[in-house]
Amino acid sequence: MKFSRCTLRSVFTVCVLGSALLPLRAQVDVAAPGLPTVGVSLSGPLGGGATEIVSADLRRTGEMEPVGSSSGQYLATGVAGDSGITAQLVNKRNGQVIFNDTFTGPGRKSAHQFSDEITKAVTGLPGFATSRIAFISKASGSKELYVSDIDGFNVRQITHDNTISASPAFSHSGAKIAYSSYKSGYLDTYLIDVGSGSRTRIAFFPGINSGPAFSPDDSTIALTLSKDGNPEIYTISTSGSIENRITRTRGGETSPSWSPTGDRLVYSSDDHGAPQLYISSSSGVTDMDQLYTGNSYCTKPDWSPDGKSIAFTARVSGQFEIGSFDLASRQGHLVTTDGGEDPSWTRDSRHLVYSKNGRLYILDVVTHKSFPIELSVSSCGEPSVSR
Amino acid sequence: MNIPRLALLVALTLAVAACSDDKNNPNYGGMGPDGGALPGSDNGDKVGNGNDASGGIPPTRPADGMNPDKADYTTLSSDTVYFDFDKATINGDERTKLVAVSEWFKANPGHALFLAGHADKRGTPEYNRALGERRADAVREYLVGLGISADVLYATSYGSDRPAIDGDTEEAYAKNRRVEIGVVVKQ
Numbered sequence: 001m002k003f004s005r006c007t008l009r010s011v012f013t014v015c016v017l018g019s020a021l022l023p024l025r026a027q028v029d030v031a032a033p034g035l036p037t038v039g040v041s042l043s044g045p046l047g048g049g050a051t052e053i054v055s056a057d058l059r060r061t062g063e064m065e066p067v068g069s070s071s072g073q074y075l076a077t078g079v080a081g082d083s084g085i086t087a088q089l090v091n092k093r094n095g096q097v098i099f100n101d102t103f104t105g106p107g108r109k110s111a112h113q114f115s116d117e118i119t120k121a122v123t124g125l126p127g128f129a130t131s132r133i134a135f136i137s138k139a140s141g142s143k144e145l146y147v148s149d150i151d152g153f154n155v156r157q158i159t160h161d162n163t164i165s166a167s168p169a170f171s172h173s174g175a176k177i178a179y180s181s182y183k184s185g186y187l188d189t190y191l192i193d194v195g196s197g198s199r200t201r202i203a204f205f206p207g208i209n210s211g212p213a214f215s216p217d218d219s220t221i222a223l224t225l226s227k228d229g230n231p232e233i234y235t236i237s238t239s240g241s242i243e244n245r246i247t248r249t250r251g252g253e254t255s256p257s258w259s260p261t262g263d264r265l266v267y268s269s270d271d272h273g274a275p276q277l278y279i280s281s282s283s284g285v286t287d288m289d290q291l292y293t294g295n296s297y298c299t300k301p302d303w304s305p306d307g308k309s310i311a312f313t314a315r316v317s318g319q320f321e322i323g324s325f326d327l328a329s330r331q332g333h334l335v336t337t338d339g340g341e342d343p344s345w346t347r348d349s350r351h352l353v354y355s356k357n358g359r360l361y362i363l364d365v366v367t368h369k370s371f372p373i374e375l376s377v378s379s380c381g382e383p384s385v386s387r
Numbered sequence: 388m389n390i391p392r393l394a395l396l397v398a399l400t401l402a403v404a405a406c407s408d409d410k411n412n413p414n415y416g417g418m419g420p421d422g423g424a425l426p427g428s429d430n431g432d433k434v435g436n437g438n439d440a441s442g443g444i445p446p447t448r449p450a451d452g453m454n455p456d457k458a459d460y461t462t463l464s465s466d467t468v469y470f471d472f473d474k475a476t477i478n479g480d481e482r483t484k485l486v487a488v489s490e491w492f493k494a495n496p497g498h499a500l501f502l503a504g505h506a507d508k509r510g511t512p513e514y515n516r517a518l519g520e521r522r523a524d525a526v527r528e529y530l531v532g533l534g535i536s537a538d539v540l541y542a543t544s545y546g547s548d549r550p551a552i553d554g555d556t557e558e559a560y561a562k563n564r565r566v567e568i569g570v571v572v573k574q
Contacts, residue, residue: 164549166513166516166546167512167513167516186543187516187543187544206445206447207542208516208543210516210517211513224516226520227446228445229443229444229445229446230443230520230521230524251521252514252520252521253517254513254516254517255511270514270517270518299510299511299514300511300513300514318509342512381512382513
């Protein structure tokens, strides 16, 4: 029941647009409903700003339509002040108070927390308004690591190394970021505690140590090591000890991403020519299961939190586009038409944050609508969304 | 009569193939990290179940004084090796440059070489890092084949982050798909 709304709209969208794309999700033969409407009205000293934040958050989900306070099937009201937001959500059809809660996150975060609670109550899906993005920006003249909220606010520069920082990955807890840097002169992988800023170099084998990805329980990191003479996928503990070798080819393997259950990894390999996507067990060298996406050049896969899809970067006619591979039907399709690379899923498995020409965008893979994320820094790339 | 002879020929061919394969893919295994500061240890490569053996010669890192950022990339700049798009194989014309490098190296004892691999921007950043590394590894193997010890050849990769030429022309791309050879005094 929870996913049927999304499913219906997927089918609906495809039919309406007359698109050649196949609906890849399960199909239910019922007329597509309109979006639930939510009246948002917060009062108090910070009420105006909070109303704007929550309305933008709800609209970004693609699952709800925020409307004026007097209308809407749901009514989100409360008081926003310096110490947070006390707010409630009412189902106007029956007058039922769905929740009445206090959100104490600092600054804009309390409004995002309220948004995620509304999203969960109305759609059953996890909201991602409280998510953050780790990314690389060259705005300072060298590639440094930054974080921001997913709506583009609260940009913070994490590294000031005057070298090349690369391939950041948020831990699932959101407390740590793993990334790679040439700080030592070599491409090594580091772990940063986002709160304290403390940094530990965890992988510095001879050769490259790059492209880290946290396992679902954050205990293990998959990455590329070339210590054997060419780039292979390995898993290591967060303290840097080798756990498993995953690949053994003459080509190069990069950009591992974990299945939500942690038992498998998807990655890119060019062992048979141009790079393609493969899935392997995360517990040792096994057969490589190739994903035939329909594109001759596929890199940078990201496994969706619901486990159903793998987003990737495809090279099409000399340009990068974002693709999505459906694991049930084993079919791939493009979800952008005017460029994009390095996709990263949000919690709801419906949106992708990606980069294009130095800007970050957020894409709704159901409606195919994409919006730029307005950031205070330019020359951005390699985004990773916190889950 | 013919069958045993054919079998012998096949066996010999396989044996030669296996030998040359082994020569190109020495089983070093279990290289530890530099500095010795990593907790835990490499617990050894698990044996695959039919996958190809991984090619290449395991890399090394030099003593701290020989950092790639301090290497001299001008002395042998005319010997920069260029590659085809999305390829890490060294073309025939480029091999003569490496012969020149090996001759320079033998005539100038007391040095070590950094081999800095690069890619053009027509790849995703992380893929390009691996591609640059594979190019540097290919040059390293070729120089080993010319008689230079692998212990004084240090491969590194900058992916597409340090282009020789900015721009979106085919000419710029061609100049950026390269391995630069940096000289350091051996310590």
